[in-house]
Amino acid sequence: MILEIADFRITPGQQAAFEAAVARGVDEAIRHAKGFNGYKLNRCIETPERFVLMIYWDTLEDHTVGFRESPAFTTWRAIVGPFFAAPPVVEHFELASKS
Numbered sequence: 100m101i102l103e104i105a106d107f108r109i110t111p112g113q114q115a116a117f118e119a120a121v122a123r124g125v126d127e128a129i130r131h132a133k134g135f136n137g138y139k140l141n142r143c144i145e146t147p148e149r150f151v152l153m154i155y156w157d158t159l160e161d162h163t164v165g166f167r168e169s170p171a172f173t174t175w176r177a178i179v180g181p182f183f184a185a186p187p188v189v190e191h192f193e194l195a196s197k198s
Contacts, residue, residue, distance in 0.1 A: 100136065101159050105152040106188040107179075114147060117182040121152065128175040129154070134161025148184065159191055 109117045121140050129135055134157035143149035156162045166172055 100194065101156045101162065102192040102194075103152075103154040103156060103162050104190055104192060105154070107150045107152065107182075108184045108187075109148050109150065109182040110184050111148050113182050114142065117150065117179070118142070120179050120182060121150075124175045124178040127178065128171040129166065132161065132166045132169070132171060134158055134165060162191070 107117075118140065125138055129138070136155040136157065138152060138154045141151045141153070143151070154162070156166075
């Protein structure tokens with residue numbers, strides 16, 4: 100399993116609207132993508148305009164090719180993109196150890 104982590108900085112005062120947009124974007128654009136296994140959205144306490152989105156994929160290619168190169172990605176960005184104060188930083192991780 101691959102963990103995608105997207106670090107977002109959004110426009111101040113838009114936290115609730117961004118959270119709703121992420122939920123809508125997952126429902127409309129990501130949920131049915133091949134290899135999608137769930138997500139978590141975390142809001143930063145110290146920096147309220149910062150969010151970390153974690154999406155679980157079966158393989159790296161399920162995200163980087165299957166989703167990112169599909170029309171669903173364009174839909175996703177149209178829903179959440181208007182909230183970005185800066186481009187998100189997106190990286191992928193694989194499990195190294197677990198408790």
